[in-house]
Amino acid sequence: MVDTEKRAPDLSDLESILGYRMKRAYxxxxxxxxxxxxxxxxxxxxxxxxxxxxxxxGISQSEISRALAIERSGTVVIxxxxxxxxxxxxxxxxxxxxxxALHPTEAGQDFYIRARDAIQGAERTIMSGLSDAExxxxxxxxxxxxxxxx
Amino acid sequence: MVDTEKRAPDLSDLESILGYRMKRAYxxxxxxxxxxxxxxxxxxxxxxxxxxxxxxxGISQSEISRALAIERSGTVVIxxxxxxxxxxxxxxxxxxxxxxALHPTEAGQDFYIRARDAIQGAERTIMSGLSDAExxxxxxxxxxxxxxxx
DNA sequence: TATTGTTATACTCTATAACTATA
DNA sequence: TATAGTTATAGAGTATAACAATA
Numbered sequence: 001m002v003d004t005e006k007r008a009p010d011l012s013d014l015e016s017i018l019g020y021r022m023k024r025a026y027x028x029x030x031x032x033x034x035x036x037x038x039x040x041x042x043x044x045x046x047x048x049x050x051x052x053x054x055x056x057x058g059i060s061q062s063e064i065s066r067a068l069a070i071e072r073s074g075t076v077v078i079x080x081x082x083x084x085x086x087x088x089x090x091x092x093x094x095x096x097x098x099x100x101a102l103h104p105t106e107a108g109q110d111f112y113i114r115a116r117d118a119i120q121g122a123e124r125t126i127m128s129g130l131s132d133a134e135x136x137x138x139x140x141x142x143x144x145x146x147x148x149x150x
Numbered sequence: 151m152v153d154t155e156k157r158a159p160d161l162s163d164l165e166s167i168l169g170y171r172m173k174r175a176y177x178x179x180x181x182x183x184x185x186x187x188x189x190x191x192x193x194x195x196x197x198x199x200x201x202x203x204x205x206x207x208g209i210s211q212s213e214i215s216r217a218l219a220i221e222r223s224g225t226v227v228i229x230x231x232x233x234x235x236x237x238x239x240x241x242x243x244x245x246x247x248x249x250x251a252l253h254p255t256e257a258g259q260d261f262y263i264r265a266r267d268a269i270q271g272a273e274r275t276i277m278s279g280l281s282d283a284e285x286x287x288x289x290x291x292x293x294x295x296x297x298x299x300x
Numbered sequence: 301t302a303t304t305g306t307t308a309t310a311c312t313c314t315a316t317a318a319c320t321a322t323a
Numbered sequence: 324t325a326t327a328g329t330t331a332t333a334g335a336g337t338a339t340a341a342c343a344a345t346a
Binding site for chain 2: 008009010011012013014015016017018019020021022023024025026027028029030033044048051052054055056059063064067069116119120123126127129130134135137138139141142143144145146
């Protein structure tokens with residue numbers, strides 16, 4: 001093999017683009033969180049829906065869809081699974097016979113706490129290179145970008 | 151319709167999770183960048199590969215794959231398309247008959263500059279809620295997380 | 301044995317469209 | 324007309340596996 005240079009390629013142009021930085025950071029977090037989520041047989045979305053149901057008992061599927069920017073059709077599938085695992089229940093809303101009110105079960109509560117703690121543990125590892133102040137700053141900056149939604 | 155409360159759901163638990171924040175911010179950037187990329191008939195990955203070829207003329211497909219964390223099989227398809235659009239060329243490497251050396255064409259250079267400027271323009275809009283210092287901070291914090299790779 | 305490039309395939313995630321029942 | 328929930332389908336995007344040529 002000829003001595004073809006093995007220096008790392010220059011990515012400076014690309015690295016000046018926020019979309020690239022964001023994608024790489026997102027990929028890394030997703031990759032590190034996946035084993036934890038797998039352990040609980042959860043996806044990011046399933047976990048998010050469970051979290052919202054626990055924080056907002058009685059919420060409807062459509063409200064969840066809007067809050068999480070998930071299509072209604074996608075929410076159905078997620079709720080189906082969470083219900084079949086007895087983590088949440090679907091109950092009819094008295095005032096509106098179109099909608100379902102979602103409530104966590106006791107098992108769902110316990111399960112959620114354990115999953116959330118495991119996720120937060122993994123995230124502490126991911127953010128181990130950052131100080132507490134920096135971690136807070138990152139969250140704040142990300143939320144600014146997110147909230148800039150149409 | 152009964153007066154079912156229309157307050158926004160409480161997402162505080164979820165919002166304390168970096169993975170959720172990152173996903174929402176990434177979704178937002180991806181959504182805003184998509185029309186710009188479409189205008190140039192590019193995807194994030196195609197743009198990234200073009201950028202790396204321009205910044206590193208003579209680079210091989212495998213080197214690109216490693217630098218961008220893309221599978222080799224995926225890089226093939228991207229390079230195929232960029233080559234068929236006469237934005238880059240594939241040339242045999244003298245020392246290693248397995249590898250190709252990728253070079254941008256003049257048209258590729260011009261095209262890239264225009265695409266990159268359009269993307270940066272869109273990103274300025276996305277980051278309009280942030281000061282220059284905050285924008286730099288965000289990039290720096292994201293790169294810390296990214297570089298924490300296995 | 302390991303690496304480069306390649307092809308074909310499968311899988312995951314998500315969006316779209318069309319429908320029903322209710323409002 | 325608009326909304327809640329549902330179903331089926333389609334499309335991106337990406338990963339996996341296997342292979343030939345070369346190192």
